Amino acid sequence: MNCKKCGSPKTVILRKKDYYCNDCFMVSTNHKFRACIGKNKVLSPNENVLIGLSGGLGSTVLLDLVHHGVSLENTKKLRITPFFIHLFDDNCKGLAESIIVQCQKYNFNVYVVHLAVYMSSNCTLPEPNCIPDVEEKETIAFRDMLNSMPPSAATDFLLKIKRSLLVEYAKQLKCNAVFTAETTNTLAINFLSNLAVGRGSQLQNDIGFCDARDEYVKIIKPIKDISNEELKYYVDIRQLAPVYYSDIKKSSMQSVISAFVSDLQGNFQATISTVCKTADKIGEHNNNENIMHERCVICESDLQAKDMKLSALEATNLSRTVSFENTQLKQNLENNADFLNNFDDINFSMFPLIHKYLCYGCSRNYSEMSQSALPLHIQKKLNL
Amino acid sequence: MPVPCRGGCGNNAVLKRPKTGDALCKECFFWAFETEIHYTITKAELFNKGDSVAIGASGGKDSTVLAYVLKTLNQRFNYGLNLMLLSIDEGITGYRDDSLETVKQNRDDYEMPLKILSYKDLYGWTMDEIVAQIGRKNNCTFCGVFRRQALDRGAAMLGVKCIATGHNADDIAETVLMNVLRGDIARLKRCTAVATGSEGTIPRVKPLKYTYEKEIVMYAHYKKLVYFSTECVFAPNAYRGHARALLKDLEKIRPACIMDIIYSGETMSVKEQVSLPTQRICSRCKFVSSQEVCKACVLLEGLNKGLPKLGIGKSSKAKRMLEEYNAKQAEKETVLKDVIQDLNDTSISDDTGHKNRKKDSNKENASNGESCNKNNCCGGSCRSKTNVDVAASNKKLDMLLEQYGLDDNTSDKKSIKENGVTDTNVSDENGVTDTNISDHSDDETPFNGQEEDDTCSSACGGISVGF
Ligand SMILES: [Zn+2]
Ligand SMILES: [Zn+2]
Ligand SMILES: [Zn+2]
Ligand SMILES: [Zn+2]
Numbered sequence: 001m002n003c004k005k006c007g008s009p010k011t012v013i014l015r016k017k018d019y020y021c022n023d024c025f026m027v028s029t030n031h032k033f034r035a036c037i038g039k040n041k042v043l044s045p046n047e048n049v050l051i052g053l054s055g056g057l058g059s060t061v062l063l064d065l066v067h068h069g070v071s072l073e074n075t076k077k078l079r080i081t082p083f084f085i086h087l088f089d090d091n092c093k094g095l096a097e098s099i100i101v102q103c104q105k106y107n108f109n110v111y112v113v114h115l116a117v118y119m120s121s122n123c124t125l126p127e128p129n130c131i132p133d134v135e136e137k138e139t140i141a142f143r144d145m146l147n148s149m150p151p152s153a154a155t156d157f158l159l160k161i162k163r164s165l166l167v168e169y170a171k172q173l174k175c176n177a178v179f180t181a182e183t184t185n186t187l188a189i190n191f192l193s194n195l196a197v198g199r200g201s202q203l204q205n206d207i208g209f210c211d212a213r214d215e216y217v218k219i220i221k222p223i224k225d226i227s228n229e230e231l232k233y234y235v236d237i238r239q240l241a242p243v244y245y246s247d248i249k250k251s252s253m254q255s256v257i258s259a260f261v262s263d264l265q266g267n268f269q270a271t272i273s274t275v276c277k278t279a280d281k282i283g284e285h286n287n288n289e290n291i292m293h294e295r296c297v298i299c300e301s302d303l304q305a306k307d308m309k310l311s312a313l314e315a316t317n318l319s320r321t322v323s324f325e326n327t328q329l330k331q332n333l334e335n336n337a338d339f340l341n342n343f344d345d346i347n348f349s350m351f352p353l354i355h356k357y358l359c360y361g362c363s364r365n366y367s368e369m370s371q372s373a374l375p376l377h378i379q380k381k382l383n384l
Numbered sequence: 385m386p387v388p389c390r391g392g393c394g395n396n397a398v399l400k401r402p403k404t405g406d407a408l409c410k411e412c413f414f415w416a417f418e419t420e421i422h423y424t425i426t427k428a429e430l431f432n433k434g435d436s437v438a439i440g441a442s443g444g445k446d447s448t449v450l451a452y453v454l455k456t457l458n459q460r461f462n463y464g465l466n467l468m469l470l471s472i473d474e475g476i477t478g479y480r481d482d483s484l485e486t487v488k489q490n491r492d493d494y495e496m497p498l499k500i501l502s503y504k505d506l507y508g509w510t511m512d513e514i515v516a517q518i519g520r521k522n523n524c525t526f527c528g529v530f531r532r533q534a535l536d537r538g539a540a541m542l543g544v545k546c547i548a549t550g551h552n553a554d555d556i557a558e559t560v561l562m563n564v565l566r567g568d569i570a571r572l573k574r575c576t577a578v579a580t581g582s583e584g585t586i587p588r589v590k591p592l593k594y595t596y597e598k599e600i601v602m603y604a605h606y607k608k609l610v611y612f613s614t615e616c617v618f619a620p621n622a623y624r625g626h627a628r629a630l631l632k633d634l635e636k637i638r639p640a641c642i643m644d645i646i647y648s649g650e651t652m653s654v655k656e657q658v659s660l661p662t663q664r665i666c667s668r669c670k671f672v673s674s675q676e677v678c679k680a681c682v683l684l685e686g687l688n689k690g691l692p693k694l695g696i697g698k699s700s701k702a703k704r705m706l707e708e709y710n711a712k713q714a715e716k717e718t719v720l721k722d723v724i725q726d727l728n729d730t731s732i733s734d735d736t737g738h739k740n741r742k743k744d745s746n747k748e749n750a751s752n753g754e755s756c757n758k759n760n761c762c763g764g765s766c767r768s769k770t771n772v773d774v775a776a777s778n779k780k781l782d783m784l785l786e787q788y789g790l791d792d793n794t795s796d797k798k799s800i801k802e803n804g805v806t807d808t809n810v811s812d813e814n815g816v817t818d819t820n821i822s823d824h825s826d827d828e829t830p831f832n833g834q835e836e837d838d839t840c841s842s843a844c845g846g847i848s849v850g851f
Contacts, residue, residue: 200648
């Protein structure tokens with residue numbers, strides 16, 4: 001069997017049926033990356049782009065693709081000015097070190113930032129290419145905050161923290177765009193996880209090509225159309241060394257979903273691409289595009305609620321209302337003929353601060369955590 | 385340590401609500417459970433005064449609780465509804481008998497008229513006759529297609545204004561996940577609606593949309609409602625099987641996720657550019673269809689013309705693979721479920737010798753055609769094969785029992801009809817009762833190809849056009 005493009009002996013087999021030689025495969029993968037950016041038309045020429053690196057498979061390939069693109073000297077040159085950042089945690093300093101090494105091979109500078117800066121929102125730029133010292137007080141506060149919530153909420157919240165730090169540092173570096181390296185697998189996991197935490201209305205931003213929730217900074221997923229199968233060939237051919245690490249907490253819903261998706265990948269590869277194609281068809285609810293709505297303090301999602309006669313949010317609040325201290329309500333219902341009138345002030349204790357400051361998912365997380373553990377700048381915005 | 389009821393009534397709690405975590409006493413639970421359903425009905429304006437409403441009745445827990453609660457609320461709040469039970473009998477010898485007995489019991493207990501319609505009534509053919517025509521190989525196609533439309537046809541024959549089905553919150557969350565897995569964006573959009581139905585069709589409503597399956601089981605248990613609990617013989621399609629397994633695992637971690645998934649489905653929007661296939665009405669029978677002429681009419685045409693293979697599509701290799709995989713999973717699950725159920729059954733076992741009862745349970749298994757599942761086939765047509773497998777599966781069960789270190793007398797399979805309840809409770813660390821649902825008998829789906837799906841109608845209280 002030979003390469004379907006040029007006829008030389010095949011070295012790459014995709015989806016068990018498409019044969020390529022190394023050269024043609026690399027050309028086609030590069031093309032996918034460029035086409036994804038090109039067709040979505042969100043970048044202007046010579047734009048500053050902050051590239052978030054996690055060290056994993058997607059991140060490693062993205063770094064190589066960007067390097068390849070900006071090194072070209074012809075009309076195909078990728079016209080961006082890249083900046084690199086890695087958000088790290090105490091327990092994976094080794095990962096941070098290997099990312100610094102990865103970047104040095106390409107002569108790129110990388111900023112390494114501790115996640116705990118979220119606590120102070122002091123987003124000053126550190127020296128590039130070194131692991132910064134962080135105040136212990138801050139790292140402890142950060143860990144305490146995540147430990148104060150159940151694993152599912154913590155895993156979800158961590159994604160929001162990373163997103164918000166990327167946006168902050170992009171602003172520092174005057175970047176209007178951020179690249180992140182979600183693969184089809186991570187997107188399938190994130191899709192199902194979003195559903196499981198009530199973030200169905202945020203899917204377009206979290207799973208789609210572009211997260212446009214921030215007014216100034218767009219977060220783009222330029223390799224979302226490249227499959228894991230392709231990424232693995234890519235790192236083999238280029239002899240790159242990804243470092244696998246997952247933020248997903250044990251015994252969380254996300255870990256169950258992650259195992260479920262890997263299982264699917266083993267048995268039903270097609271299902272993962274189906275899930276991702278479904279994601280492409282999901283949009284954002286918007287009654288009026290021209291009005292800037294209030295946004296969630298934690299994830300910047302639109303707080304305007306979709307107009308519904310009855311929703312699961314209301315049903316949950318009603319369940320709490322009829323369960324908690326219900327003796328007065330029982331009496332009222334017997335005396336008041338108009339049933340629905342009795343529920344004018346429904347009990348919102350299951351969803352604190354919802355719609356005013358927080359979206360459904362963030363409100364759920366908030367209700368499950370120790371609220372005093374939140375960073376002061378967030379508490380302030382929540383008017384606590 | 386007794387936990388006080390969160391209602392503030394001074395009683396001790398008997399259960400913890402999975403949706404909110406609130407611990408309630410029995411009385412407060414009944415009141416909360418019923419008030420919530422009344423709220424859904426009122427707020428979503430599911431019924432109009434004077435409507436006649438058919439309750440899709442299978443004898444299972446969901447439709448039994450639905451019938452009981454609707455009758456109660458109809459009286460308490462003066463809905464002015466004319467309620468009736470509608471059951472479908474596929475006419476597969478021996479298969480539906482027990483569940484239909486339970487539906488008849490519902491009829492007497494709740495003093496509601498019951499209409500049992502057979503495939504013969506609805507389509508002019510029984511499944512047995514169809515099998516005789518086409519052989520066993522393709523009867524799944526027929527059974528599935530006919531089942532999907534049966535409630536609609538039945539409701540039309542009864543002349544009702546609307547059909548109420550027993551779909552609960554778990555079913556809906558599961559369907560959201562399933563539609564994501566198979567990339568069915570049109571159904572994903574529709575499946576969380578509390579009422580469905582297009583122009584010219586009889587609408588279907590789901591009053592239990594926000595009611596947890598666990599609470600339905602507890603409600604039936606405490607109210608001592610009689611229902612029939614068995615594995616539905618209609619194997620779910622592969623996607624539903626996966627979705628169900630995933631949901632169960634998620635629920636264990638965060639019970640509220642069922643509501644969260646429903647909320648996700650409700651608030652999700654489809655991009656404007658995406659064109660969705662429209663639901664239309666079959667030009668022949670006027671029931672909902674995705675094509676000009678619906679599949680049921682095509683199949684009927686074939687039968688009546690003596691060309692029974694007409695309209696039977698080939699399933700692709702991939703699908704078959706999925707089916708087989710899923711069937712195997714389902715088989716494993718069935719055995720495990722039996723074990724779990726047995727584990728839970730100790731508290732209501734009676735004095736009958738366990739050897740004896742075990743035999744009974746085998747018979748029950750066989751007559752329910754449970755092991756048919758592994759062939760992903762419908763109903764009774766392959767039951768002869770099933771009987772052969774009983775010994776083998778029994779051995780497997782014994783092995784599992786041994787592995788789990790159970791006492792022999794715990795392996796008694798309880799008979800629901802005797803006890804009137806199907807469920808036992810285990811206490812969690814708070815000393816609050818939590819149910820352990822070991823059966824999911826309702827709303828199964830045959831795998832009949834991508835274009836249609838839908839839950840088991842008559843058997844389980846709800847097919848759904850909207851799904
Ligand atoms: Zn080639
Ligand atoms: Zn939010
Ligand atoms: Zn009480
Ligand atoms: Zn028709």
